[in-house]
Amino acid sequence: MKLTIKNDCLGIDFHKVFEILKKVEMGTNPPIIIKKAFENSQKVVFIFDNDEMVGFGRALSDGGYQAAIYDVALLPKYQGKGLGRLIIENLISGFSGFNIILYANPGKEDFYRKLNFRKMKTAMALFINPEEKTENGFIE
Ligand SMILES: CC(C)(COP(=O)(O)OP(=O)(O)OC[C@H]1O[C@@H](n2cnc3c(N)ncnc32)[C@H](O)[C@@H]1OP(=O)(O)O)[C@@H](O)C(=O)NCCC(=O)NCCS
Numbered sequence: 001m002k003l004t005i006k007n008d009c010l011g012i013d014f015h016k017v018f019e020i021l022k023k024v025e026m027g028t029n030p031p032i033i034i035k036k037a038f039e040n041s042q043k044v045v046f047i048f049d050n051d052e053m054v055g056f057g058r059a060l061s062d063g064g065y066q067a068a069i070y071d072v073a074l075l076p077k078y079q080g081k082g083l084g085r086l087i088i089e090n091l092i093s094g095f096s097g098f099n100i101i102l103y104a105n106p107g108k109e110d111f112y113r114k115l116n117f118r119k120m121k122t123a124m125a126l127f128i129n130p131e132e133k134t135e136n137g138f139i140e
Contacts, residue, residue, distance in 0.1 A: 001049050001081075002050050003048065003049055005047060005048075005090060006045075006046040007043070007045060007046075007090070009035070009039050012038070012046060012053070013053065014031040014032070014035040014038070015031045017031070017034050017035075017053070018030065018034055020054075020055070020056070020073055020074075021034070021073055023076065024074075024075075024076070026071065026073055026105070037071070038056075040060075041060055041070075042067070042094075043058065043094050043095075044058045044059075045057050045090045045091055047074070047083055054074060054078040054083070055073060055075060055083055056071065057070075057071060057073070057087040057088065057091050058070055058091070059095065061098065065097065065098050065099060066098060066099050066101075067092075067095045067098045067099070067100045067101075068101050068102060069091055069102040074087075085114075085115060088115050089115070100117075102117070103123070103138065104117075106136065106137035106138065125139060127139065
């Protein structure tokens with residue numbers, strides 16, 4: 001592996017981002033919307049192995065004291081090698097002094113626990129697709 005980290009969206013192939021999201025069952029938005037979401041995020045991280053994009057993540061922030069992480073994913077064959085940790089550490093490095101929230105995919109909670117995230121007791125969400133989110137184990 002020859003890994004590099006990229007912290008901007010210049011030249012990013014968002015069809016590839018879409019494909020990776022789809023592969024890990026996080027893909028419901030089309031590439032053009034994904035591109036908009038990444039470009040409007042305060043911090044983005046893309047991991048490349050040579051020329052191939054293998055994973056990414058992004059964070060939103062109000063610039064004051066709150067931030068939120070979304071779309072953290074790696075191609076299956078790159079999972080379990082410390083790259084998820086690398087993505088999160090890179091994402092949060094710019095947000096010292098900020099509260100950082102996210103919602104984990106069901107089953108991934110312990111990954112975030114290892115990175116010092118703690119389970120929220122009062123999190124509430126107004127999802128656009130509540131039935132699907134209920135079915136997938138995100139909400140009551
Ligand atoms: C979740 C994901 C980003 C984790 O990345 P990763 O590269 O596989 O994880 P890492 O190798 O960096 O693991 C870091 C630590 O978390 C642990 N860990 C990783 N996934 C875990 C899981 N599902 N449950 C419990 N622990 C887990 C690792 O064992 C490791 O522990 P260690 O530091 O004691 O060795 C990755 O598996 C992935 O892309 N999954 C599919 C998409 C997804 O669900 N994304 C999360 C959206 S919320």
